[in-house]
Amino acid sequence: MRNPVLIILFFLLSFTATAQKQYSLYFDSNKYEIDPASDQMRIFKSWMAANKDSKIVSINGFTDEDGTITSNDTLAQRRVAYVFGLINGNIKIRDDFETRSFGELHKHYDEKAKNRRVDIFYIRKDELHRENEILGIEEEPKPEPEKKPIVYTEKIVLRNPNGTTDEIVLDTVFMKKVGTAKPGEHLAMKNLNFYENTFAITQESRPRLFELLEVMRVHPKLKIKIQGHICCMEGDPRDLSTKRAKAVFMFLQQYGVPKSRLSFEGLGTTQPLYPLPENNEEERAANRRVEILVVENE
DSSP: OOSOOOOEEEBSSOOOOTTOEEEEEEOOTTOOSOOTTSHHHHHHHHHHHHTTTSEEEEEEEOOOSOSOHHHHHHHHHHHHHHHHHHHBTTBEEOSSOBOOOOGGGOOOOSSHHHHSEEEEEEEOGGGGGGHHHHHTOOOOOOOOOOOOOOOOOOEEEEEOTTSOEEEEEOOHHHHHHHHHOOTTOEEEOTTOOBOTTSOOBOGGGHHHHHHHHHHHHHOTTOEEEEEEOOOSSSSOTTOHHHHHHHHHHHHHHHTTOOGGGEEEEEOTTSSOSSOSSOSSHHHHHHHSOEEEEEEEOO
16 A cells, blocks of 8 residues: 555544553454454453543554555544444543544554554543643633622611601712722721710711621621720720720621621720821811721622
8 A cells, every 4th residue: 555544533632741541452454353352352351441430532543554545544444433332331431522534644663563553542540630731621711600780778767766767878888898898908987976985876877887787788708897996195094995896896796797707996096097186176086986997808
């Protein structure tokens, strides 16, 4: 014969990775089956049993140069089909293979018997976790699930002890700031006021509490530390800053926020926004505050 034979390949990609293993079966001239009683068949069956959990990547069929191109093409196909029939059901085979002809790309050995063969390429069980890497397949990144837009409650209605109701408008801008804050960020709860020299929160400050509660509800992975600050004089002999931070902590707990997501501390006058003593009421009000420290956020 004047030209190399057809190579029939159950093929996925080019096999450049050394982690692939190869097993070869050899055929008599012009034969596409192997004697079932032969030593080669006995060894092959043992190999299949030992590799039942491996995965076949490709099966390549070859012939020698004897005969016509057409007859050798057919013979190579039959050899591949025969070996595939032996393997199928005994060893896993990739689903997405195809046939391909390499024509004259077949490199012949001087010894004709080595050209009459089928090469089986496979990946061993202990390497299957690297299957795509071995085959040079780049996995497509999984698309991130589309995040639904976060919708905050804009107003709530509260029932008073005397039976009347109040509609409270919530500050969605503040809630979005807390909801998107990164761990380590501090956010002041503006207009959260206490009765003088107490830790009792004023009636007018209720919206701030419900805004923080709404953020904690919408962001179940958010963890915060509530920090209390006071103004006017050095030190905090009555520990008022801690008591005010705790008042916010207790409110959130009362409305169902787990304790594991909350903590509080009083910082007294250790972190004033304006130097002590302040120059005016505006500076005193700024120092007398409650801040939210974001500990964890999704």
